Amino acid sequence: MKATMVQDTFKHYPVLLNELISIITPQHGGTFIDCTFGQGGYTKEILIHKNTKVIALDRDKKTQKKADKISNEFEGRFFFKNKKFSQLEDLKLKKENIKGIIFDLGYSYNQIKDPTKGLSFNSVGELNMQMGLNDFSAREVINKLNEEELEKIFKFFGEEKESKRIAKNIIQERKIKKINTKILVDLINKTKRKKNFKINNATKIFQALRIFVNKEISELIKGLISAAKVLNKDGMLIVVTFHSLEDKIVKYFFKSLSEKISVSRYLPIIEQSETLFKMPEKKPKTPTLKELKENPSSRSAKLRYMVKKKNFYDFETDIYKKFEYLINIENIGNKL
Ligand SMILES: C[S@@+](CC[C@H](N)C(=O)[O-])C[C@H]1O[C@@H](n2cnc3c(N)ncnc32)[C@H](O)[C@@H]1O
Helix, strand or coil: CCCEEECCEEECCCCCHHHHHHHHCHHHCEEEEECCCCCCHHHHHHHCCCCEEEEEECCCHHHHHHHHHHHHHCCCCEEEECCCHHHHHHHCCCCCCEEEEEEECCCCHHHHHCCCCCCCCCCCCCCCCCCCCCCCCHHHHHHHCCHHHHHHHHHHHHCCCCHHHHHHHHHHHHHHCCCCHHHHHHHHHHHCCCCCCCCCCCHHHHHHHHHHHCCHHHHHHHHHHHHHHHCCCCCEEEEEECCHHHHHHHHHHHHHHHHCCCCCCCCCHHHHCCCCEECCCCCCECCCHHHHHHCHHHCCCEEEEEEECCCCCCCCCCHHHHCHHHHHHHHHHHHC
16 A cells, blocks of 8 residues: 555555456455555455455554454455465465465555654654564664675665765764664765755665565565465466566566466476466556556556466476575575
């Protein structure tokens, strides 16, 4: 859910909701997995149709309250677990005939606005950035990792061109004081030679830290593989991405399973000539002008989906190899 301010109150806008519903057609019933429950925007829109069932996950335990409410409203048709989607296979879903598995990546408005999470450069106080079920916080990253490690995180996860100078200045600054959100934002503003007048100067560094702290790369890869495995024939995998790094991963995964031979190299040649999934639309769906007007923060959302063609569960993928350079950076966090 990417939402925006409407006067003094705020309204939730589940991103690309109409597009999602037209793909998964819950009006015909079925079981769906909502891997990123958030404020339950997608889940609710599915459950209002009879004969549907939703199993939802979210790593943020603060979503439990909303889940309890929906659970009371749709008794026996909604089940929630405070888990990460990399743990999808723990749910023992093999017996379920799943019609669709949905990932709406990124952060909800509630999370961005939650001062205790410290996700935004406007947050006051401590650097945190943990979405839930994490191993370390951004404070530890900024105050403990060395210059070279920080530079890599900023460069590869934030695509920040001035990563080296920013990392260097962080090391200098932290000799004098512990770095919190405000100190970090001021430091980035002072360090950057090329000022950005369209977005906040700290945007890219904050994106990099959020990806690193939440291990978003391996979470996504594990989640996608588990989802693709657990689906039966005609089951759909739908992903909404929010930044170019995650979109690159999803795009590669979808292409590789729908364009290359993906069944198994151990099967006879005759059975190998098919791909495991098909992509009905090659281009991602993006917000309409109407949605952009109502919710400007939906602007970078992209929805991609693919449909499984076979009841086959153990496919080959080279996605870990392809994105090994990113996983290696993520692994720097293992020492924290
Ligand atoms: C953009 S919001 C989803 C909004 C939801 N579609 C709605 O309509 O209300 C993303 C949610 O995914 C959750 N999330 C992000 N990464 C996750 C992960 N690896 N495992 C489980 N939940 C995750 C976040 O905590 C957040 O609540």
